[in-house]
Amino acid sequence: MELTHLIRTAAKLLETPFLVLDTSCVKENYFRLKNSINNVEIFYAVKANSHSSILETLRDLGSSFDVASKGEIIKLMDIGVSTDKMSFGNTIKKEKDIKFAWENGVEYFAVDSEMEVEKIARNAPGAKVYGRLAMSSNDSEWPLSGKFGTDADHLIDILKYAKRKGLVPYGVSFHVGSQSYNKYKWKEAILTASEVFEKLHKERIDLKMLNLGGGIPVQHTKPVPSVEEIGAIINESVNEYLGWVDGLRVISEPGRSMVGSAGITASRVLLRSRKGTQTWVFLDVGVFHGLMETIENFRYEVVVEGKENSETMTMTLAGPTCDSVDTIYDEIDLPIDIDYSDIVYFINTGAYTNEYATYFNGIEPVKVYTVQELEEMLKGEFLENTERV
Structure with a gap:
């Protein structure tokens, strides 16, 4: 801006x-991302900025939304966003929030532990769950590797457990770290995610969704790769490592890159x-x-x-x-x-x-x-x- x-x-x-917001920049960022990653579905991370002007702009563009709480779900519902366009991406959820989300039509829930699977199974039976991988985020301005996600082998166990608990193992998510300066981090992450897809496929569990998370940087004081450069790496990596997956859904959860x-x-x-x-x-x-x-x-x-x-x-x-x-x-x-x-x-x-x-x-x-x-x-x-x- x-x-x-x-x-x-x-x-x-x-x-x-005071803070001045220009929604024309949001529109530009939305279409740049849409045009950079093949067939991507955008789930804007509401936590980045939930100002009504931003949410309404993205709603009108047809965006979906990544939510972290009951409060964010209600805020979106209040402006007419359908719950089938929301994904509950927080891996640390209150049971009452899970129940509220499920009863109001949210289908997708993130997990990175067995206990979270159990909470979802109790309150959202039959829900689609996607497991979050922990990724090294040493090339990012705001690392996220410590608190969220787990390793690939553990994630495989978690998604198998989810199936036994009556849930639908649906996909894999990751986050390379907010404001990432290394475009090849997405290649590394997609390769690791593909291992989860392949090992579960051998056990007759076919995942359908790859969630790229966020991490695309905004220009501040250091040189950063463009969304087009990152998109090219993502497209190449998805084709190379997951091209065999029929009907693969590719989702991005931009926050900073959408509104920063x-x-x-x-x-x-x-x-x-x-x-x-x-x-x-x-x-x-x-x-x-x-x-x-x-x-x-x-x-x-x-x-x-x-x-x-x-x-x-x-x-x-x-x-x-x-x-x-x-x-x-x-x-x-x-x-x-x-x-x-x-x-x-x-x-x-x-x-x-x-x-x-x-x-x-x-x-x-x-x-x-x-x-x-x-x-x-x-x-x-x-x-x-x-x-x-």
Whole structure:
């Protein structure tokens, strides 16, 4: 998403912090993914950003949805999304949520343990289950290899157990890690998934679905492979390793790659101070109010209004709360003349920002506006001020 005159004008007139969302970017990302992976079915990961403008845009495009809770299911149902277009991808589900999902028409459930199989068998008899593989995610910005998934041999046992419990072993899923920089990670994952398909086929269990998860990166401060490059690797790998599977369904669960580039966060400097030899800059947004991912040093592009070409120096950038965890970057190059009330933008922050935001310290999280809402606001109440900017 480009830092437009509209956003710059809004940042001068509106209270910060706020996040601007552009659904035209979501549409572009949707079709790029659709056109990059052969016959792919898109199940948008609602957790990335559940703002109504995004969900409604994807609904109208015909997208399906990956959900993680009863709350997300209800949110989609409330805007008219059919439950046959939802997949319950969280491997750690409450039994009452499983029951609710099944009774309302959700058919697909993720598993990576025997106990989860038992919970689904009790509450969603006959459901289709897909097992999640654990993958190395050392080439990603936000690894997911520790908490979710299991090895191929264990997954085979789990899916066989699911069949004995009256469920339908339906497929294999994986996640190469969020914001993955290595396009060949998908090849590695598909090869491992194919081993599960082949071994179960020999035992007369024929899986039908390959779930590619997410992981496609968004451009921030490092070079990243394009969705087209990743799609080419996926298509080649599916054909090479799973071309023998009749009627194979290929599913993608984009989150960050669908909405990350659709947002820009605007904030202001509240304080500049010196602590020993280090210069600190404090903003009105921090890790508790929209920038949670920076605690793992997730690097956004940072732009200071009007000082894009200034000489820089290394500083510490932090949020406004009374908690030392609220440090955005221990070291970041910022304009040497950055000062009180300067506007600071975080580029491509459409994913995992407003979703993570809290009211910690009684401070309001980022407000969210769509581009269309800003246009209307600047036409009306703020039109006179806009003309003077």
